[in-house]
Amino acid sequence: MPATRTTYLPRLPDDQAVAQLLRAFYGTARAGGLDRLAGGGGxxxxxxxxxxxxxxxxxxxxxxGIVESGCHLGDTTEYFARAYPHLPVRACDIDATRTAFARDRLAAFPGVDVRHGDSADLLPSLMSGMQRPLVFLDAHWGPEWPLAAELAALHTAVGVIDDFAIGHPRFGYDTYDGQVCGPQLVADTLPGLERMFVGHVEADYPLPCLQTGRRSGTGFVLLGLDDTSLTGHPWFAEVPLRPRPLLPSWTTAREGQ
Structure with a gap:
C-alpha cells in the first residue's frame, strides 16, 4: 500500500538543504569550458x-566520503568540496596537466586530495578508510576506458556513472569501440547485481536545470547496500538487469517521435 511504501523513501531535501546546494552549485566556476568540455563544463x-x-x-x-574519477579541471570536485565540507573528497585524473590545475585550484580546501594516475589503479586507495563512499565515475576519455575495472573495484558504495545511456534522446552518453556506456556494460561487469537506477528525467525537481547544451544521462548502482528505498523514489527510475537490461519507456521520448 502507498502509505506503507513511503516509509522506505529517502527523504527529499528540505528548503535549507536545497538552498545550500544552490549556493555551492552555481558558486562553482565552470573551468571545464576553458578546455572545450562538452556542455561548457560545470x-x-x-x-x-x-x-x-x-x-x-x-x-x-x-x-x-566522496571519490571522483576523471576530475578534469576540477569543476565537480570543487562543487563536492563546497556542498559537503564535512566529507573527505578524493579525486584523480590520468592527465598530468589537468591534475595539476585541479590540485592548485582546490588547494584552499583542506579535505580535498587530487591525485594523478589511472583511476582503475587508484580507486582502491582513494576509497581507503571509507565505509560507504559515493563514487562519481567520469573517467570517460583517453585510449583506455577504465569503467569496467572501476565498477569491479566497488564493494560497499554508491556508484554514480556519468555520460550513461538512459534511453532518452535528449540525454547523451559515451561509446568506446562500439561499447555503450549503459546498462548492458553494468550487467556484464557485475553479474550479481539484479538492478540499477537512472535519473528520472520526467520528475518534478525543486530547481530548474539551466544546462542548455549537452545533457548526459546518469546511472546509479548500489553495491553492498539496500536499494529497496529507491524503487519508489520520484527522482530515480529502476532498470532491471536480469534476464536482460530494460530501460524506462519515457513518455517525453515517445512524444518527441
Whole structure:
C-alpha cells in the first residue's frame, strides 16, 4: 500500500538543504569550458538535477566520503568540496596537466586530495578508510576506458556513472569501440547485481536545470547496500538487469517521435 511504501523513501531535501546546494552549485566556476568540455563544463555536467539526486543518496545512505574519477579541471570536485565540507573528497585524473590545475585550484580546501594516475589503479586507495563512499565515475576519455575495472573495484558504495545511456534522446552518453556506456556494460561487469537506477528525467525537481547544451544521462548502482528505498523514489527510475537490461519507456521520448 502507498502509505506503507513511503516509509522506505529517502527523504527529499528540505528548503535549507536545497538552498545550500544552490549556493555551492552555481558558486562553482565552470573551468571545464576553458578546455572545450562538452556542455561548457560545470559541476556534474552543469545539470543541477544530478546534484539533487546525489544529495539524496549521500544523505540517505550516510556516505562518509566522496571519490571522483576523471576530475578534469576540477569543476565537480570543487562543487563536492563546497556542498559537503564535512566529507573527505578524493579525486584523480590520468592527465598530468589537468591534475595539476585541479590540485592548485582546490588547494584552499583542506579535505580535498587530487591525485594523478589511472583511476582503475587508484580507486582502491582513494576509497581507503571509507565505509560507504559515493563514487562519481567520469573517467570517460583517453585510449583506455577504465569503467569496467572501476565498477569491479566497488564493494560497499554508491556508484554514480556519468555520460550513461538512459534511453532518452535528449540525454547523451559515451561509446568506446562500439561499447555503450549503459546498462548492458553494468550487467556484464557485475553479474550479481539484479538492478540499477537512472535519473528520472520526467520528475518534478525543486530547481530548474539551466544546462542548455549537452545533457548526459546518469546511472546509479548500489553495491553492498539496500536499494529497496529507491524503487519508489520520484527522482530515480529502476532498470532491471536480469534476464536482460530494460530501460524506462519515457513518455517525453515517445512524444518527441
Amino acid at each position: 559541476p556534474v555536467g552543469f545539470d543541477v538535477t544530478t546534484a539533487l539526486q546525489i544529495q539524496v543518496l549521500i544523505s540517505h545512505y550516510g556516505c562518509d
